[in-house]
Amino acid sequence: MASRSVNKVILIGHLGKDAETRFTAGGAARTTFPLATNYRYKDPQTGEWKEETEWHNVVLWRQENLANYLTKGQQVYVEGRIQTRAYEDRETGQKRYMTEIVAQNVLLLGARAAEVPSAEEMVAPPVRGVQKAAAGPPEEPFPDEITDDDVPF
Numbered sequence: 001m002a003s004r005s006v007n008k009v010i011l012i013g014h015l016g017k018d019a020e021t022r023f024t025a026g027g028a029a030r031t032t033f034p035l036a037t038n039y040r041y042k043d044p045q046t047g048e049w050k051e052e053t054e055w056h057n058v059v060l061w062r063q064e065n066l067a068n069y070l071t072k073g074q075q076v077y078v079e080g081r082i083q084t085r086a087y088e089d090r091e092t093g094q095k096r097y098m099t100e101i102v103a104q105n106v107l108l109l110g111a112r113a114a115e116v117p118s119a120e121e122m123v124a125p126p127v128r129g130v131q132k133a134a135a136g137p138p139e140e141p142f143p144d145e146i147t148d149d150d151v152p153f
Contacts, residue, residue, distance in 0.1 A: 009101050011056060012109065013037040019060075019070035023041040029064035032057065035101070059083075060103045075090060075110040076101050 016034035023029055035056045044049050058078055060066070070076070080103040089096050 006101045009080055011078045013072045015072055019067045021064045021067040029062050031060040031067045033070055056102050057100045059100050077107040079105040
């Protein structure tokens, strides 16, 4: 039996600076931005509330059209996976590691989210999750003939 694993991250935070988009030699857009999330807790010794900020490096592939809306302070929802990559430091030659969140879905939250054009208005394909969901059929209420005697417990 093959083992199963999960590598899924969901974050809601604020951008620490404007997103930057660069292109690979093959022409793929790579947008990066730092995301701050906060953790609030009560100190058991003092009883005071404390807050810690954790910074995450987020990478978004092939979505350069969204980069213009990813500005410092913007609140976003990010869904993706954790990836750690190794590289050699150019100055020291030492092997270094970088952990990033590779985003698969990015949703703009907060007041500035209303400024984002709809998926139809964007020229390039939007990030999954930014598209508007199609309205489904209205829910039908339970039929009148169901009574408490029909419930098995």
